[in-house]
Amino acid sequence: xxxxxxxxxxxxxxxxxxxxxxxxxxxxxxxxxxxxxxxxxxxxxxxxxxxxxxxxxxxxxxxxxxxxxxxxxxxxxxxxxxxxxxxxxxxxxxxxxxxxxxxxxxxxxxxxxxxxxxxxxxxxxxxxxxxxxxxxxxxxxxxxxxxxxxxxxxxxxxxxxxxxxxxxxxxxxxxxxxxxxxxxxxxxxxxxxxxxxxxxxxxxxxxxxxxxxxxxxxxxxxxxxxxxxxxxxxxxxxxxxxxxxxxxxxxxxxxxxxxxxxxxxxxxxxxxxxxxxxxxxxxxxxxxxxxxxxxxxxxxxxxxxxxxxxxxxxxxxxxxxxxxxxxxxxxxxxxxxxxxxxxxxxxxxxxxxxxxxxxxxxxxxxxxxxxxxxxxxxxxxxxxxxxxxxxxxxxxxxx
Numbered sequence: 001x002x003x004x005x006x007x008x009x010x011x012x013x014x015x016x017x018x019x020x021x022x023x024x025x026x027x028x029x030x031x032x033x034x035x036x037x038x039x040x041x042x043x044x045x046x047x048x049x050x051x052x053x054x055x056x057x058x059x060x061x062x063x064x065x066x067x068x069x070x071x072x073x074x075x076x077x078x079x080x081x082x083x084x085x086x087x088x089x090x091x092x093x094x095x096x097x098x099x100x101x102x103x104x105x106x107x108x109x110x111x112x113x114x115x116x117x118x119x120x121x122x123x124x125x126x127x128x129x130x131x132x133x134x135x136x137x138x139x140x141x142x143x144x145x146x147x148x149x150x151x152x153x154x155x156x157x158x159x160x161x162x163x164x165x166x167x168x169x170x171x172x173x174x175x176x177x178x179x180x181x182x183x184x185x186x187x188x189x190x191x192x193x194x195x196x197x198x199x200x201x202x203x204x205x206x207x208x209x210x211x212x213x214x215x216x217x218x219x220x221x222x223x224x225x226x227x228x229x230x231x232x233x234x235x236x237x238x239x240x241x242x243x244x245x246x247x248x249x250x251x252x253x254x255x256x257x258x259x260x261x262x263x264x265x266x267x268x269x270x271x272x273x274x275x276x277x278x279x280x281x282x283x284x285x286x287x288x289x290x291x292x293x294x295x296x297x298x299x300x301x302x303x304x305x306x307x308x309x310x311x312x313x314x315x316x317x318x319x320x321x322x323x324x325x326x327x328x329x330x331x332x333x334x335x336x337x338x339x340x341x342x343x344x345x346x347x348x349x350x351x352x353x354x355x356x357x358x359x360x361x362x363x364x365x366x367x368x369x370x371x372x373x374x375x376x377x378x379x380x381x382x383x384x385x386x387x388x389x390x391x392x393x394x395x396x397x398x399x
Contacts, residue, residue, distance in 0.1 A: 176319020
């Protein structure tokens with residue numbers, strides 16, 4: 001009864017671990033969860049107030065499929081103001097979250113058998129979305145020593161006549177790595193020799209950067225615009241995960257194709273969410289709200305990374321953005337737990353930690369990097385301290 005397409009997909013490992021943690025907590029067990037990819041902040045008040053006014057004023061119906069004119073114009077203004085990128089409202093499509101924007105973008109440009117280059121560690125959904133679109137995920141494993149960033153040499157060696165899309169995520173989920181302008185320019189230069197390759201740039205963590213401004217590849221290589229898809233949204237920078245609001249900016253041909261898919265699958269996102277998102281981009285109150293959250297994450301990052309690197313056998317570079325640490329834990333692979341079970345993989349390690357030490361983190365296996373684990377520092381300092389205590393104790397108990 002189940003389609004081959006559905007059978008071919010792997011479930012999200014992050015959702016699985018998070019679900020286990022919640023079930024254990026509901027059963028009365030003490031669990032510290034550092035598995036969530038969600039800011040632990042409330043949506044800024046001025047955005048919530050805009051949504052309340054929209055409800056009171058009767059904005060209860062559908063909007064046009066691509067999103068309200070007001071929101072798309074606000075996105076166009078934001079891209080010009082903050083990123084120096086020129087778009088029109090006709091080149092913007094608003095979707096039910098950036099996740100949908102990525103998936104529908106792949107459906108819009110990928111044909112059966114097309115290859116999609118995905119640097120690893122990668123966000124868990126990229127390969128599965130590629131499969132859903134009929135494409136072939138080509139995983140390019142990057143190096144811890146290079147902060148898990150794709151090099152021009154790796155890119156050139158991985159491209160072929162079958163390559164249709166390169167997916168980049170900066171700041172990265174799961175590593176927090178940020179590409180510099182020079183690194184992006186060098187990657188773009190490789191693409192000059194491959195004019196049919198589309199770049200899908202996932203920039204959802206744009207506002208959570210610590211060591212300089214966010215840089216998009218399109219800013220340093222504007223000649224890529226006719227084959228470039230910017231994916232962004234409101235979930236991370238505005239703490240609006242549950243509002244389900246994302247968007248793409250892309251050439252009219254791609255935006256139109258995505259729009260057709262969206263019109264048949266979901267139509268536009270919530271009217272109230274769109275009005276709230278417009279307030280986010282237009283209100284002068286947004287900048288201080290973003291900065292407050294960014295400073296909190298920067299403080300946590302500095303503490304968390306320093307403490308991780310004090311643990312014997314753990315190595316972790318300082319991420320430039322997002323709210324994740326992705327330490328190398330290869331020194332613990334092959335060790336034995338007190339109950340005699342062998343830790344053969346990062347998945348084994350994470351299952352051991354949640355079952356015996358009440359710590360939920362996500363295995364690197366889920367992200368295509370078997371020697372790492374992802375820990376989110378989107379939590380209070382007290383929670384982070386307790387999580388580190390359990391992580392340290394769990395590793396120390398291995399032999």
